[in-house]
Amino acid sequence: MRRVVPLLILSLLATRGGPAMAEERGAGQTACWFENGAVVAPAAIGGIAxxxxIDLSAPHTLLHVDVAQGAGFTDTALTLPVRVAGRKVDAAPIAVxxxxxxxxxxxxxxxxxIGADxxxxxxxxxxxxxxxxxxERPGRVRGGWKGGLPVTIVGGVPTxxxxxxxxxxxxxxPFALDTASAGGVRARGAADGPRQKPVGTLSGLSLNGALRQDLPAVVAGDLPAGVVGAIGVRVLAGYRLRLDPTALRLWLTPIPAGR
Incomplete structure (x- = not known):
């Protein structure tokens, strides 16, 4: 018998603001990879490479406490430079x-x-x-594209x-874009709950004019107040994703079934 996931647990926590950015010319990019249901990429925080x-559903950028202490940091709230995909943030708040x-x-x-901030x-x-x-610099990612889904920033994350x-x-x-969960949908659960193992099945998800049925669901991790849930990699990996924070639009281009 299919185990259903209670949708009433999709309630949430608040967040704070973001960092000041240091813009660089042109576009930056890097190869990434899938591992353990998450998108992973090379990056550096405060020289720790x-x-x-890569988690668009995380409001804040985080550094592992063991890594931070190994680099000589003792505070749990830091301000450090961040580099990812050829881009640099000169001074970003980092939660340890x-x-x-x-x-x-x-x-x-x-x-x-690396979070949405x-x-x-x-x-x-x-x-x-x-x-x-x-x-890329905001406004350039879409090129001459039209349409797209409206994006609302809720609690610091795009939804x-x-x-x-x-x-x-x-x-x-509003659903966040969770690029770090193995399931198709994530509901709010224990803050330290694993996102790698779906624990139930949703009968349906309607997104971008398409209905997906019998999706594995993950119940783990906090979400900002006002966010209903999060759409996981099991769904997002079926698209080429383009997000423009200036235009507040998201383009989801389906990947051909053969790929």
Whole structure:
């Protein structure tokens, strides 16, 4: 018997603001990869280079406490430069946390999480096959494209309207873009809950004019207040994703089934 996920648990926490950015000319890009249900890319925080989870649904950029202490940092709130995909933030607020729960199942150590406070300041292009992350000055990512989905920034993260149902109850509203969860949809759960193992199935998700059925669902991690849920990699990987924070638009271009 299919286990349903209670949609009533999709409630949430508040967030804070973002950093001052140092713009660089042109576009920056880097190869990324899928691991453990997450998009991972090389980056550096305060000179600490390594593998970082790329998470558009995380309001804040995070550094693993063990990594921070190993580099000589003792505070839990830091201001450090961040480099990712050829872009640099000269002084970004960094939260130092124990990220052991987010590092489970990865083949290499995870240094931290690059969140929406960094990613949301650029035009973002994410290709899933092959995986490539591109960051441009806002307004340039879409080129001459028209249309797209309206984007609303809620609690510091970009969201789009979607609707989900577990067969008994339905819920609709702003959903974050979770590029770090193995499931198709993530509901709010324990702050230190794993995102790698779906624990149930949603009967349906309506997004971008398409209905997807029997999606694996993850119940883990906090979401900003006002965010209904998060759309995971199981769904997003079916598209080429383009996000323009200036125009507040998201373009989801379906990837041909053969790829």
């Amino acid at each position: 390594g593998d970082y989870v 946390q124990n990220l052991d729960y987010r590092a489970v199942g990865f083949s290499t150590p995870i240094m931290g999480v 960094i990613l949301g300041r650029y035009g973002l292009a994410l290709d899933f096959s092959p995986c490539r992350l591109r960051l 789009v309207l979607a609707a989900a149902s577990n067969g008994l109850h339905g819920i609709s509203g």
